Amino acid sequence: MRVHFAFGKTGLEAELPPGPAWQVLKPRYAAPLENEVAAVEEALDAPVAGPPLEELARGRRSAAIAVCDITRPAPNRLTLPPILKRLERAGIPRERTTILIATGLHRPATAAELDEILGPEIAAAYPLVNHNARQREDHVFLGQARHGTPVWIDRRYVEAGLHITLGFIEQHLMAGFSGARKLIAPGLADQETIRYLHSPRFMR
Template sequence: MRIKLDYGRTGLEVELPDANVAGVLHIQPAPPLTDPVTELERKLQQPTATPPLRALAEGRRSACVVICDITRPVPNRVLLPPILRTLESAGIPRQNILILIATGLHRPNEGDELVELVGPEIAAAYRIENHHGKNRDEHAFLGESPRGVPVWIDRRYVEAELKITVGLIEPH
């Protein structure tokens, strides 16, 4: 079976044995949200298969919100304000909320780029730090995977009482 994957700018065609293909999933088109902020606030209050964010945040002293870096098309400027408002209204002090930029092995996001990423209000009011994938001192060792691969995670994320990740999944 010949399948075209959404990969790169033009896609990638691959040939797979029919016996290895259980099925092909196709994206169902959906209209854009007329009011994304209102919908996000509604989903934070009434999520699917998990307690509301406020309930998860109540009683916690710290939170780490991980966001994608500037190389990913995530609308952090839209997503972050309702999330941060919810955390603060649940009792987590602003100074105990860290926005951690998931750079992977990319360069840090700083200056004007940081403001573009999160917006000027958030950039001025919150602690925002970059992940440094090559700095082992900033990581906590969590053990090994079932295949024996060492698992190191950013220490700031591990130590936060509430851990939130915001992002997207895309072929790259």
């Protein structure tokens, strides 16, 4: 039996040996959006909870946006431009809108990867930061969490006037689901914080 796995960018073909009764389990997908850009803009302007993004941004001096690194296929080229447009309309200029690559303990993104993650136009027009979990001086200590986890988060994110995370949520082998708040911790956390979060105590 020959099957195609969704692996990497082009997929992986594999020939399964005869004998076992193989069965390919496929998910049930939601119907695709007719207009993706319009759907994103509607979500930003009329969210299910809280005020619109532009209203949140008004009066803020700066913004920081955490995005996934190259290991996560988040559709930033679709979702980021409408966000940036609303920040500018609200009065936050490009030079005070910092985009942080939430690497966690991964290596920094290369210049080519930044173009792929953000699109070359955005990569060239906004301040970009590759988070470095090993640089303690780049982090602010926010105290200890309930179970004793030391909370060190990237200073450039913490000190911004408006905090945004932009990613996606996916199933995770050990944690149930991945994404959302993980853009901040471990994504923008110091290595000490990450070690606590990735210890057996939290991963079981």
